[in-house]
Amino acid sequence: MTPSSTPSAGPSGFKVAAAPISWGVCEVPGWGRVLDAPTVLGEMAGLGVHATELGPPGYLPRDPADLRALLGEYGLNLVGGFLAVVLHEDPGAALTAAGESAALFAACGAEVLVLAAATGLDGYDERPALSAAEWATLVGTAAKIRDVAAEHGLVTVLHPHVGTHVETGAEVERFLADSDLPLCLDTGHLIVGGTDPVALAKRYPDRIGHLHLKDVNGKLAEDVRAGRVAYTEAVGAGLYVPLGEGDVDIDAMVGSVHKAGYDGWYVLEQDTALSEESPVERPKRDVATSLAYLRGVLGRLTAG
Template sequence: MRLAAAPISWGVCEVPGWGYQLSVARVLEEAARLGLRDIEAGPPGFLPSDARAARDLMQERRMRVIGGFVTATLHRRDDLDRELGGVERQAAWLRDVGADVLVLAAASGRDGYDAPVELEEGEWRTLLAALPRAQKIARAHGLELAFHPHFGTVIETRRSIERVIAQSDVPLCLDTGHVFLGGGDPVAIARDHAARVRHVHLKDADASLAAAVRERRMGYADAVARGLFRPLGDGGVRMGDVLAELVRARYDGWAVLEQDIALRARPSDDDAPERQIARSRDFARAHIASYDVLTMGRVSVDLYPEQIGVPLAKVTTFAKSLGGSATNVAVAASRLGRRAAVITKVGADGFGDYVREALAGFGVDARHVGTDVRYRTPLVFCEIHPPDRFPLLFYREPTAPDMTITVDELPRDAIRDAQVFWTTGTGLSAEPSRSATLLALETARGMRFHDLDHRPALWAAGEDPSRWAMEAARRANVIVGNTDEMEMATGQRDPARAASALLALGAEVVVVKRGLEGASAFTIEGGVTVPGIKVDVVCGLGAGDAFGGALAHGMLAKWHLPHALAFANAAGAIVASRLACADAMPTPREVEALLANGRATSAGVA
């Protein structure tokens, strides 16, 4: 389940006289600060009507549009072609800005949301016949349709929702607040019809105000202005139960924090919508039991030279970025829409503060980032000599905080429940991190990935990295490494022979990253190789981590191995064509575009 934002939570609405409208800049800035870099499009006019301008605006802020809300009158036969034409225009815009989902509500054909509408049988037949047409439009534009029961539309009541479910196969947008407002049970929908839920709007509602609106004793807009919709957990909707049912069903779509509000005036800092949204975000995170991807291991602050092709002695300025293999993989997964977190440690210093802030900005849960007051947050300097030489200088002496993680500090419930748990070879290079890493692999119940991630400079003389790599392999389902790392672990440089040795230990999949030659994956049934993708290399650092995050994303999606490998290869190629690691991680649309046309963009990350 992936959290996203909605502009209506900041009071942005197309209804005339709705209230004070905040600027797009403020809404996007606050959403990013909350770690919600994925957002719905909002009403017409909120984002530029020109799709390229809208996409560029989002890319500048490392954000993206995931979907948009569209209304159409679907029960009037004479108007249907015109209404679906409007849906198609919106679908084209959403496609061009890189969205995933078209959220469609069946408008009443009247102004406002207050007048109830009961459809006649002929109107029902027209509406039900229109839904497959709308779904076909969405698919033609590369979008998924999610039909939205919404108060004040022709599908608002429990009975009308049940009829749509029974007499169509259209995917649903479960809006918890609107279902509750119409007298339905959002928990029952999440429990009994989870397979139909394609998109979720999470909103709580004040029970007494909801009853007044439902019984038409109060207008909808008036109730919203009075605080109808509440931060999650503050209202009458059983939000914890809804989220529990979605988690139980392994719902894997977007969960949008959508608390409709109306602002009377420009809010003060003490009364900012951001505070309410943060409460909903924290509630949702606390009730979503598992992470899609939880990584454990190295973190650093990477300093990249702004002068290319010169040694460190000649560099005059550096650019700062988040780094460290495990940290980068978590960021890569988050950029692809996965709920991600990292288990690591930083020092009690300004760079440690930066790590937490940067993780939050990338949408990665930082609650498992600890602090060791004895040691400084690691720094890494690099030289950039394209296309294939990027030497690193590590500042991790006498040790790094992330190497002091102990078995007692492991968040075992989070590790146990994560769908993907990812460890790295650096975590095996010294105690107490070594024992903690091995125990964490034993604790995990989801897919257990081990990235060989061999950095010789981080191993003390006399240590045996091969021994500990094989110990980790015995506890993992999926082993990932490049050719050099495979040789370190198994003594075999040939990918197939190295994979055979690791499969014999119990691994289910062995993935070998082969740079320009592509990537190979092996199981007991055989192997598959996908070719490399040629790009203009700027900096190869972080490409392997982008590959890892994308591989986890593909395997979570249950893609066939060739598809998952090709997607991961493309993600790595994109990062190789850019400067920095975490900041360069691509979005799904960027990866898909490279696979489609063979060209990577070197522009800012979306």
């Protein structure tokens, strides 16, 4: 198979993609069971998805020719990938990592570098506070990474993410005020961090550069915000559920960005942690449910 010339799993005009994290593939040590790449990519293709984000470093090949060949076996295009790097100290190291990822993404036809402001700690359960100087370095380093990625033809988006230095509502607003980077609007991470993604999209329609679509168990999200449950534990307990089964107004979210002229990717990216006892068919089943729901939402927009 070769990559599809129609990079969509949704109604005409909408670009829908998947991500390995929906199958439990994560960069965090000890996150859970990791399914092999042929299983994950094969199940994506079997669901009618024609594009994916890269997944964590080392999961898929880092050699461009090898990566293109592997994705081509499953008819998948590369959208881009997630890069969590420390932005508030040692900008040189962050720029080196970003340059390597941007070169790989571009060589494989990708469009987006999804950047997160990592703390430098393992996982996403703790966040040390930043000084004003460290915040300024974070913003400046993000801008430099944007410029490096742009040299490779990529757009850089900042991903507000639980357990990073842009997580809470106040931090999202501060970043939007201090930086001109667009956001990756992740409906799940924003809600866990205390931001209404629908309201955010309506306030800043011109700052939405990429979408990660999740649905959320609102009770577990509140437990994480309140510090009663660690993020990793909550994910394992079912924090993210298939689209349409949680407390995110996906219809309003998608309708809002579409009305504002968004023409980027709709990525089904629902963080999953698999135990050894987890049914191996669960990720495919959950993504299929989400994909069917999203197709319905997009179809109604097309019909309207």
